[in-house]
Amino acid sequence: MGKREIPSSVKRGYLDALLFNIGAIIIGLLISAMMILFLKQSPITVFSTALGRIFSDKYTLGEVLVKATPLVFTSLAFAFTYKANLFNIGAQGQFYAGCISAVSISLALGGKVPTALLIVIVLVASFLSGALVGALIGIAKAKFGANEFLVSMMSTYVVQAVMDFLLRTVLRETKAEYIQTDPIVREAFLPGIVPGTRIHLGTLIAILSAIAIWVLLYKTSLGFRIRAVGRNSDASEHSGINSKLIFVVAFLISGGLAGMAGLTEINGVQHMLLQNFNSSIGSFGIGIAILANGHPIGIIFSSILFGFLNVIGTTMGRIPGLNIPASIIDLIQGIVMTSVIISYFIRESVGRRREKRMLKSGEVEA
Amino acid sequence: MISILTRAVMMSTPLLLGSIAEVFAERTGMMVTAIEGIFLMGAWGGFIGTFISGSIVVGLLTAVLMGFLMALLYAFITVYLRQQQIVVGTAMNILAGGICAYFQRVLFGIPTTPLQISVLEKIPIPILSDIPVLGEIFFEQNILTYIAYLVIPVSYIILFKTSLGLAIRSVGENPEAADVSGINVNRIRFSTVLVAGAFGGLAGSFYTVGYLGMFTTGIIGGRGWIAFAICFLGNWNPKGAVFGTLVFGLAEAISIYLQSTGGIAIMPNEFVIALPYILTIALTIAKRSFNVPAKLGVPYLKES
Numbered sequence: 001m002g003k004r005e006i007p008s009s010v011k012r013g014y015l016d017a018l019l020f021n022i023g024a025i026i027i028g029l030l031i032s033a034m035m036i037l038f039l040k041q042s043p044i045t046v047f048s049t050a051l052g053r054i055f056s057d058k059y060t061l062g063e064v065l066v067k068a069t070p071l072v073f074t075s076l077a078f079a080f081t082y083k084a085n086l087f088n089i090g091a092q093g094q095f096y097a098g099c100i101s102a103v104s105i106s107l108a109l110g111g112k113v114p115t116a117l118l119i120v121i122v123l124v125a126s127f128l129s130g131a132l133v134g135a136l137i138g139i140a141k142a143k144f145g146a147n148e149f150l151v152s153m154m155s156t157y158v159v160q161a162v163m164d165f166l167l168r169t170v171l172r173e174t175k176a177e178y179i180q181t182d183p184i185v186r187e188a189f190l191p192g193i194v195p196g197t198r199i200h201l202g203t204l205i206a207i208l209s210a211i212a213i214w215v216l217l218y219k220t221s222l223g224f225r226i227r228a229v230g231r232n233s234d235a236s237e238h239s240g241i242n243s244k245l246i247f248v249v250a251f252l253i254s255g256g257l258a259g260m261a262g263l264t265e266i267n268g269v270q271h272m273l274l275q276n277f278n279s280s281i282g283s284f285g286i287g288i289a290i291l292a293n294g295h296p297i298g299i300i301f302s303s304i305l306f307g308f309l310n311v312i313g314t315t316m317g318r319i320p321g322l323n324i325p326a327s328i329i330d331l332i333q334g335i336v337m338t339s340v341i342i343s344y345f346i347r348e349s350v351g352r353r354r355e356k357r358m359l360k361s362g363e364v365e366a
Numbered sequence: 367m368i369s370i371l372t373r374a375v376m377m378s379t380p381l382l383l384g385s386i387a388e389v390f391a392e393r394t395g396m397m398v399t400a401i402e403g404i405f406l407m408g409a410w411g412g413f414i415g416t417f418i419s420g421s422i423v424v425g426l427l428t429a430v431l432m433g434f435l436m437a438l439l440y441a442f443i444t445v446y447l448r449q450q451q452i453v454v455g456t457a458m459n460i461l462a463g464g465i466c467a468y469f470q471r472v473l474f475g476i477p478t479t480p481l482q483i484s485v486l487e488k489i490p491i492p493i494l495s496d497i498p499v500l501g502e503i504f505f506e507q508n509i510l511t512y513i514a515y516l517v518i519p520v521s522y523i524i525l526f527k528t529s530l531g532l533a534i535r536s537v538g539e540n541p542e543a544a545d546v547s548g549i550n551v552n553r554i555r556f557s558t559v560l561v562a563g564a565f566g567g568l569a570g571s572f573y574t575v576g577y578l579g580m581f582t583t584g585i586i587g588g589r590g591w592i593a594f595a596i597c598f599l600g601n602w603n604p605k606g607a608v609f610g611t612l613v614f615g616l617a618e619a620i621s622i623y624l625q626s627t628g629g630i631a632i633m634p635n636e637f638v639i640a641l642p643y644i645l646t647i648a649l650t651i652a653k654r655s656f657n658v659p660a661k662l663g664v665p666y667l668k669e670s
Binding site: 035151162337341344345 | 439471583
C-alpha cells in the first residue's frame with residue numbers, strides 16, 4: 001500500500017494544498033448543484049435560499065459545529081493509524097463502543113455524582129472502550145500478522161451487533177416500545193457553550209484533542225516513532241523501534257479517539273442511544289482525514305466543511321415546497337470527495353513539472 | 367436441512383460472483399475497494415431497470431452497466447491518476463450511496479407503498495434436478511446461480527491456462543517485467559477492473575432482482591466487503607473463493623433460518639447476524655501464509 005510524500009518545499013506545499021483543496025471543493029459543489037436540475041429546481045435558488053437560511057439563523061449556523069464535532073474524532077482516528085501506514089476502517093464500531101459506555105454510565109450515575117465528575121468518567125470510559133476495540137485489532141495485526149484493514153472493517157459489524165443486542169435487552173428503555181435507551185438525565189448533559197445553539201463542551205474537547213494529537217505526532221518521541229514506522233517499518237525496526245508495539249499503540253489511541261465521539265454524541269447531542277446511531281460518521285471520517293492529508297489541524301477545518309455540507313443538505317430538505325431529499329447530503333459529500341481526490345493528481349503533476357523545470361534551469365545556470 | 371443448504375447455495379451466488387471478480391482485479395495489483403458501492407449500484411440498477419421496463423433482463427443489464435460505470439470512475443482515478451486505492455474506494459462507496467438514495471427519490475418521489483418487482487424464478491434443470499438431495503440443493507436455483515456455476519471453471523481456466531491470465535498475473539507480480547515483454551500494464555489493470563465492476567454489478571443485482579424484489583439503501587449491508595474478504599481468505603484463487611463463499615453462504619442461510627423460525631431462543635439474533643463478520647475476523651487472524659500479489663495496491667508509473 002504505497003504512500004506518497006508531497007515533493008517541493010514545504011511552504012509552497014501547504015499553499016498549493018490549500019488552493020487546490022478550495023478549488024476542488026468549489027468544483028464539487030458546482031457539480032452537486034447541477035444535480036438539483038434533475039428535480040426540476042433551480043440550483044441557484046436552492047443554494048442561495050439554503051445559504052441564506054444558514055447564515056441568518058444562529059441556531060442553524062451552530063449546527064455546523066455540532067455536526068463537525070464527532071467527525072473530528074473519527075477522522076483523527078483514521079489519520080492517526082494512517083501516519084503509521086496502517087488502516088483503521090473501523091472507527092464506526094469504536095464509536096459505538098464509546099456510545100455504549102457513555103450511555104450506560106450516564107444512565108447509572110447521572111444525577112448521582114456531580115456533572116463535572118461524571119463527564120470526566122464518561123470521557124475516560126468512552127476513550128477506553130474505543131481503545132479496547134482498537135487495541136484488539138492492533139494485537140491481531142502485531143501478533144498474528146492479520147490484515148488490519150479487513151479486521152477493522154469487520155469489527156464494526158460485530159460491535160454493532162453487540163450494541164443492538166444490548167439495546168434490545170439490558171439497555172432497552174423502560175417503556176420497551178422502541179429499540180433504544182431511556183434518555184439520560186439533564187445533569188449528565190455536556191454543557192452548552194454558545195447560547196442559542198446546540199454547540200456544547202464536546203466541540204471544545206474535539207478541537208483540543210486535534211491539537212493534542214498534533215503535538216503527540218510531531219513533538220514527542222512516540223509520534224516520531226509512529227511516523228517512522230509509517231515511512232518504513234523495516235528500517236525503523238533496524239534502528240531499534242519495536243514496530244509491533246507501535247501497531248498496538250497506534251490502534252489503541254486511534255480507537256480511543258473514535259470512542260470519544262461517543263461522549264460528545266450521547267452526552268452532548270442525542271442524550272440517548274438508538275439503533276443505527278450516526279451510522280455514517282465512520283466513513284465520512286476517512287474522507288475528512290484524506291481531505292486534510294491526515295494533518296490533525298487540517299482535520300478541524302475539513303470536519304467543519306463536512307459539517308457545513310451536512311447542514312446545507314438538511315436545510316435544503318427543509319425548504320418548504322421545493323422537495324429536495326436529505327439524501328442529497330451523501331451525494332454532495334461523495335462528489336466533493338471525488339473532486340478533491342482528482343485534484344491531488346493535478347497537484348502532484350503540477351509539482352512534478354515545477355521540479356523538472358527548476359532542475360532544468362539549474363542545469364543551464366551551472 | 368436440505369432447504370438450508372439450498373438457501374446456502376443461493377446466498378453464495380452474489381458472494382461468488384463478487385469475490386471472483388475481486389480475485390481477477392487483485393491479481394493485476396488492483397484492490398477494488400469500491401466493491402461495496404459497486405454491489406449497491408448493481409442492486410439499484412437491477413431494481414430500477416426491472417421496475418421501469420417491466421423486464422428482468424433489462425434490469426440485469428442495467429445492473430451490469432451500473433457496476434461497470436462505477437468501476438470506470440474508480441479505475442480511472444486509481445490506475446491513470448494513481449491515487450490511493452483504499453482512499454478512492456471510500457469516496458466511491460459514499461458516492462454510490464448518495465447516487466442511489468438521491469436518484470431513487472428523483473425517479474419515484476416518496477411512494478405511498480413500497481415499490482416491488484417480481485423476482486427471478488427458480489429454474490429446475492431437467493434430469494439434474496431429479497437427483498435426490500443434490501438436485502434440489504444445486505439445480506433448483508435461479509439463473510444468476512447458474513451463471514455463477516459457469517464462472518467458476520471459466521475463471522479458473524482464464525486465469526491459469528491462457529495467455530491473458532498470464533498477463534493478468536504478471537502485471538500484479540512484476541509490472542516492470544510485464545511492461546518490458548510488451549504488456550500494457552495500465553491497460554490490463556484498467557480493463558480487468560471494468561470487467562470486475564460489471565460482474566460486481568450483476569452480483570449486487572442478486573439482492574434486488576434475485577431475492578428481495580425491492581430496494582433500500584442498506585440492502586448490501588457490508589456484503590460487498592465480505593466478497594472482498596473472501597478474495598483475501600481464498601488466497602486470490604477462484605477455488606479458494608468457491609470454498610469461502612459456501613462457508614459464508616451457509617452462515618447467512620443459517621442466520622435467515624434462525625430469524626424466521628424464532629431461533630432467538632437458542633442464541634441471540636444479533637449474534638447470528640454477526641456470524642459472517644466474526645468468521646471473517648477469525649479466519650483473517652488464523653490464516654498466515656498469504657499468497658499476496660506482490661504489487662497489490664501499488665500504482666504503476668512507467669519510468670520516462
